[in-house]
Amino acid sequence: MLISILVLISVVGVFLVSPNLLYMLGTGYSASGGSAIAKIHPCTYVLVATYFLQILSGRSLRFELIADREVNFRVAAIFILVVYCGAMGFVASIPIVTLLTPFCLLALLQREKIQFLAFLSVIIRLVLVVNALVGVFEMVAGHSILEKVAGNVEVGNDARSIGLLGHPLSSSLVSGLMLVFLMREGIDGRVSVLSVLEMLIHVAGVLVFGGRLNLVIAMCLCVYALMFGRSAASGSTKTLIRVFMFFVFVIACIWASQSDFAEVLLSRLSGDEKNADSSSATRVAAVLLLLNSELSDLVTGISDARRAQLLGAFDTEYGIEVTWISWIFSFGVFWTAYLMKSLFRSLSKITCNAPPSLKYMNILFVIAMTGAQGLGGKTLALCWFFLMLVTFRAHLELKLAGK
Template sequence: MASGWSGTASNFGAAAPRAGTSVDVVTQFGLIAAVLVLFSVSGGMLWLLGYNYDGLSGSAATKIHPSTYLIILLFAWRSCTFGNPVGYLVHVADRRPATALMIVIAVVLLVVVIVRQRPGMAGMIDTFVASGLLVLLLGEDDEWTFARLRTVIHAVMTVNALLALVEFATKTLVFPYRFDGEVFATDLRSSALQGHPLSNATMTSIYVLALLSGSRSLPAPLRLAMIGLQCAALVAFGGRSAMVVTILLGGCYVLFHGFRKLRTGRVNLLGAALAMMLAALLPVAIAVLASQGFFDALLGRFVSDGGSANARVEMFEIFNYLELRDVIVGPSIDLVESLRRINGLEWGIENPFIRMTVYQGAFFTLLMMSSFGLFMHEVARRCHPGVWLPVVGWLILLNTSESISSKTTLLTKVAVLCLALYRPARSVIRPVKAVRPFAETQNRSISF
């Protein structure tokens, strides 16, 4: 199949370049700028610039994140500099077929949403199209770009965590989450650079897991300090599910990795001494922070969740009011909104599969989620084996909110984080040797 696509690319007048070929300067710096905007510009920040991203009112153009516009422009630019736009499309589809499939299905569903006048147009673009196009652009394996992307991710996530702790200590939100300009005055959870506290918590949890099993280029003491900082920020964001996932998955990974190190018989004495010292100081630090009320807000959310846990049970009651046809193709929007109010789901349907099924129907949900699964598998295959840890964390956390069934940049962030922090070493990426044609080998004599 790959050879067929490559041949098609040649027919369009553009030879498919090999991985690692030079990428033009505009694309390199454009990718860095797009990722910087993606990770550091929230809806609250955009509101201060007169850009109503998180609300319903205002221009339709403002419902798309600026990073998505940058990615689309970069993709158009790269297809032109390739020499033949059609040949470039065939080339990138050949290298990332699952990603190309997800983009095609998302565009088809976008057209269906527009024709049927249903909500979710911006979600198809920001959630699936943007993430797919960025992965296609990163598929050219430019080492210089990936090195800078790692620096950008580490820098932005560090600043994000520090800002979250400052907001937590001062009870003042710099860029609070807004809906049509309205701030939720009773919600004092940190919003930092990435907007909604739960989006922050999800991304921080995945980043902590990535620091544990990836980011091999960072010194161990620096990684340990960064993990501590991000865990402290996780408390400020108040994400219960994110905290539980981080503790369980991260704790299991550390124990398994530690026992495996002990079994090999090769233990760094300095590292072992540092680990023992931290293990002794950690309970003391937790006790001191608890006495100062650092965990009060997070514990309060475990005690009183505002009906969030009950909403995850009540959302299944919606299907009792729907006919089979409505489940397959999606009921009317008026009926969905009425059922949400009846079942106490004013804040949303906190599961992406259930929400997309209710709004778009089971048929399109099956197509979109299947392509999403293939996309994540393709991204993971291009990464270091340790990528399974943040991917598992991501797959768990996305089921605790609307996540990818609505407008979000989380999928794009997760894909970039995995590809950048889990990039295999150059020595591991070896070119595949060409197979000698059968006719050529048939004419050679066989000696014993």
């Protein structure tokens, strides 16, 4: 019971305790100096401690998607990576928060009852709906609830909403994932008035958060699902449901294009300086930085001071957003190869034999993580996605089993 309570607290925390909130509280989480303890996310402490607590308690696996041995091996490997970063003078808090936290969380989720995981899925969906509604409120009100920061740098020229997650790309990603999930579930016949309303809320969310790539990929996946996706619905209802979801999709697109919320996204697509941020320039700078680096830097990684120097030279103060490039500079090419392989293997195993909606979400996440918004800095994005995949799968399996 204690472990389940700690897991519940951590689930809420990874979504609501954003770096922006920690910045406003003056914790030094994103500061360049200060205490190393403060640079670790509070939920990381809870989840790592709970992970070791469940090992000592000997809890059995109840919802195994990945072999327990494999998950524990990933955790051990990341601990070694943390030691490597410390020995080389690199930023150790990045692998701790970004990688260690989600794999400890995954190990804990696999030991929870399927009913508890299904309950968590409801909480997560409610939190994400609130996040999208907060984004809409911020757009209408003209100001954000949290301070707009990237790392420890305040951002003052970005018109996008940031939501409770604290970053427009993060909020856009989760709304895009939910949009794809709900559309594909609708085609399979699992649709209701509430799910259609939820979908419309996330359409508005993607618009106000201004994630261009997330929107494009989500729309492409929705169109593909409508045209070619096999429906799990029975008999003559297949065509009816597909037609219904098509009309929902068209209405959502028309409403979105005519709403005021589309202004920020359209401005970013057209390159309006008022609303455009430095995301595209940052990704171009990341590639140039990679091409102009020495071989030794690529093999071993670079120190935080050297990284800051290179970022300044290429005028990309917000960091490197492309995951694999950032990992090369943070850990070296060999560690990057191992981490990318481990990540793809874990995601493929979680979605193996899963409903199509989860596989569609996986496609969106992988493209977004490798080509745009990244896991290169301190982020809980992988925690969010592991939570969505595992809990949504548990909820669907319960529903399909009629329990």
